[in-house]
Amino acid sequence: MTEVREPAEMEETTGESAADGVIDSADVDIADLDPRTKHTKPFGWRFYLISFLMVDVVAVGLLQWSVWTVEPLRGFGGFISKMWTSNDYQFLLNMLILAVAYLILVVLINRFWIASAVFLSIVGFCAVADRFKVMVRYETIKPSDLSFLKSDAGSMVGFIPTGSSRVFMDAAIFFLAMVVICYSLHQRDGRRKFIDLHSHAKNAAVRLLFIVFPGLFLGLFTAGLATTGSWSYNFAQALGDSPKLWDSVTDAQANGTLIGFQRFVNPKVMDEPANYSEKTMAKIAKRYSQAADEINQTRESNLEDSTVIMVLSESFSDPTRVPGLALNKDPMPNIRAIKSQTTSGLMLSAGYGGGTANMEFMALTGLSMANFDASLSSPYQQLIPKLSWTPTFNQLWNDGKDSQAFHPYESSMYSRSSNYKKFKFRHFWTLNEPDVIAHQSRIDSSPYVRDSDAYQSLLEKIDTSKSQFLSVLTMQNHMSYDDWYSDNEFQATSTTDEPLGLDETTQIQTYAKGVEYTDEATKAFLDQLDNIDKPITVIFYGDHLPGAYASASDNTDNSVALHETDYFIWSNKASGSHGTKLPDSTTAFTSPNYFMAQTAEHMNAKVSPYLAFLTRLHDKVPALEPPVVNKIQSWSRIPDGQALYLDKEGNRIDITQADKATQQLLEDYKLIQYDITAGKGYLKDLDFMELPKTEALEEAEEAAKLPMGTKNAGEVPMVNGKLAAAAASQQEGQGAQSAAQ
Template sequence: MTTEDRQMNTQIEETKAAKARKPFPGWLYGVLFVLFDAIGVAALEWGVTLSSRVELSSPAVGWGFVSKMWTDLNFVAVLNLLLCGIVYLVVLMISNRFWVATPIYLALTLIAAVVERFKVSIRYEAVLPADLTFLKTDAGNLMSFMPAGAQWIILWVFVIFMLFVALCVFLNRIDGRHGLMLRGTDQQSHLLSAVTRLLLVLVPGLFLALYAAQAGTVDSWANKFSSAMGDTPSMWDSVYDAQRNGPLVSFIRQLNPKVMEKPDNYSEETMKEIAERYEQAAESINTERDANLNDSTVIYVLSESFSDPSRVPGLKTNKDSMPNIRSIKENTTSGLMLSSGYGGGTANLEYMGLTGLSMANFDSSLTSPYQQLVPGQHWAPTINRMWGDAENSIGLHPYESSMYSRATNYKKFGFSHFYTLTGSDVISHQDKLGTSPYVSDEAAYKSTLEQVRYTNDNQFIQLITMQNHMPYHNWYEGNDFTVESTTNQSLSNSERESIETYQKGVSYTDQATADFLEQLDEVDKPITVVFYGDHLPGIYTSASQDLNNSLALHLTDYFIWSNKASSCQGKKIDSADYSSPNFFVAQTAEHMNAKVSPYLAFLTLMHQKIAAMEPPVVNKIQGWDRIPEGQSVYLDSSGNPLSASDFDSETKQLLADYKLIQYDITTGKNYLKSTSFMNLPTK
């Protein structure tokens, strides 16, 4: 037999063998599709399942991500399967080959999973939409984000991927159909196959695009669909959010949040008119003032969950938890602050204090500016910038630097250092009280004092404490605080324990704050402190059941105090009884008799008309779905609610200007940036 004959026989045998291979049935492709889809979702979940460093809760990760379907009737895992499945289906229809599309889909999910794991490992932060901008502007530095041992993770993932590729090659070989999805035997069936494939790309692709465009908009069909499937936004911690809801759902939800409605008259001309209007207002105000804001050190103290327990309706405490702060408030500018949160939402109050912007002006879809807005902003004119160079802006927070993406945002805000428990800038004092897991306020104040004494230059310092954060589990030995109900409903044991533990924590804060101010009095440079509680703790179960208590459960304590080296110690300003954090910087300037920029002039006039403003409030612990219905809360200088329909023309004009200013800064074209709107007077 010649060589040609042998080759011909071999080809004939291979042809017969190929014909003998049976094509995989359609149902088997369906099963394999779901299997590989699930493997992709599992890979993404693996990317964020490093052990959580957050002590506030235990993420439902790993098997719990799936098991909560029958334990909690939460089907967010199915939602992730659906969204990943759409990507898989589109790749499948484009290639028309199952055994080609599958490795491509798995490659995409494995690469995304590795990137997630690296970012979580280095910064304890999930991949965010803002990271896409980083790929454009700083892609050359990607290698600097590789954690130790990254090469071994990459190697193992590569080996696993190659095993999948080998499996697909093998299955393709034994599949008589070779993974061909849609095919025709004549011209008409070829055309029908092409149209079907096109529809299976366009229809699911359009669904995914529309879902991504609206998933972050409260009350949209996509948002309702996500909620119905079990998506529970947990945006204080991007890793926990990704673990709890799936990285893809968490990522998509933040792609396109609705920030604000564009005002009808928004234009460059309108914004120049506003800048000129409040430049004139600033000139008028400044004729009465002789100090400069940045000639003093200003310290903002956001005291976690600080409020007066004795002011909660239906409760009676055995003694005062805050006698020192009560005395301080009586002798300086002080009052009650209207909070947008109850039991949570710290970063939103913090954001308002640092920017002078109000959550009441944002669309209800914008639940967390720190995650949904700030990372993509081109211009972030925070108040600390009035102190000049970044070295004059210092942030301190005795907890995770990644919470609310603070590490990234504080850098964008122009802070030179942000001292926390993690990262490159580690806070110096980390002592705790009793069995509490949180750093004490006394320790936080010691770290702040070190920054004050470090330089004779004037600074802006932002301190966010953690001592009084939930939960509260009988942390303090010898606690002699007690509480009882004044209603016909007695307190449960857990509620009583939480409140009494919290009372003791407030008393520790009270003493530590008094000591802190006493030490600042000894510093030979002018210092002003803005102290405020961000929200009440979410422990008042009985009081929160009465809707009439909504306002009372959203009022915390604040004061503005200056040391002996200042010329304004003991000063009290008018209309201070009620405020909200967006007005603090304007009140601080008034307290110090300091000259203002056009922006601070606007906030001064706004505060004269509306003492405090926040989005609608409810008696439940702050979640991350804002209330779409209801009027924002406006209070007058006596704390009485105001109706927007009753505002006079000047108040309506100020509110309209506020929305224009906020829109321009956050999501507009930044027309104000080229004006002197944010600039303090130089003389």
């Protein structure tokens, strides 16, 4: 006889009570009603734990596969094995962070195997996208790339390389296999809900805890990873994290793709100045607009009427100035002679043996690394990708349309390829497509393109019909100086009681020979510029000393000497500033942030309010850099200590004892830099970066305002490409409007 069960018994059987009300459909799995699953047993917790760890390892492996385009399995094996070969635990660090995200997803979905499939799908998609970008640009995906998903999703297509069908096929096979495995396990597992306490309230509370607290950990870890001294920064460092910010792919390979991504999410730029506001910035703009007017009363030329060439000569400096070192001959007689005849001096560098991009950043923007937070060690990687306004000096030449850059190396280094687009350079010529630099020969067994070829590539792009801004970053004297040159007559010796080591001697002698080659190539380059009937001014500087002076760097008393490179500002015969040499009292010492202001002074050219500010500051504080150390650039942070300020004689300045005018300038500098890099950008709309209009430009504006039929209304002058097209377009519009009427 069939037993009839009372409703109360049914409620007890299903684990629901009348007090619970309507059953939440989100907690009901169709599989619970499937008779085929009635007799399946839930997997044990040990099996879940092992499966969780296996999925986590696979996820880390997928992300590392994305950055190892050659022998990915070997690369992943090395990533794991360095835990016992060098006590670096970046693998565990990446596992931990991924595990937290995985746990949140499991609890959120509350179905272990479905969550596992979703998790691996998300990670797999990210890995494929990252691999494509590495293949196309040799850069990893950064947080700034995600903006494409909102504003320009079509741009992501540019990350898909040709011949990528194999990657798509492998990804599809992996996805299908993963779905089959996870679905099969889901069907065999009697535990449908991962957390099932048979009480809605307890269920919700426990799940909420396992979502909120891991989510809070993940968010706080990511937010603080790039901030020096934060708990997440220290935790990552303890597990072996060592940022390699010159190359995002190298960083991902060494420290993990996920950690490499997270360190760019929330870099700390600088603290907000106490009095930062729109009103304050308006006062600053007015103050230096008046300063510009004063300066411009005695200036007769215009920067953009000349072609300006900025030469960053890799590791160039005078080795005869290094304490305790002697050479048997002068490696730079030509540049020494040039410096004696034109504006020149020593440049205080923030780096030793590295830090090229930071000097380049300061020279192009006029900003200073001394003002940034210690966490911001690489603006090109940590800052520029996040900025919407990036005013650089090349943009003074027709809003960047008449500017080009040359670098005979990989375009991806320091994310230059992406950053130069933001800087509005029309072309960036490197060893990579699409703009491949023309000349690429080497000297003997050197792995780097010779300076003479870098110069020749630039010379061929000079347009005598218009003014340009051209930048070249050489590579010839890049580390590591491994006895490259066959006929090297240089001999290096110690002038102290301690002789040079064999390796140090080889490196110094190789470097000295490279300096000689640079010296000869630079002299020939300037001679060729002298033959061009177009005003051209050259800013030449070494970015830092080579990291070859092991003996000298052991002595901290040599810190300043090991951070001073050579620079000069030179104009060709067609320039009105040819032969100009500003007084040594104003040029003996500088830092790269001042170069454009000094160039304007050398050329007797009118300045913008920003250049007027830099001119005033240079007069009070000739050189400033963040704290310096006698070792090759570390990318985890700016070194500890006080920023370095030099006076006109090269002596350190105690800035706390500076006069009020100097203190005011330094405070204004922080406000200006904060507004541009981390603030609201108030200066953008206050013409702070704008040079005074030339007479020709004013004529073009007036012509654009004239009604049709006015005499000479159609004769719209060209001023470096500015306004001419706009004026003509406006006149055409007026004509069309008249015709319509």
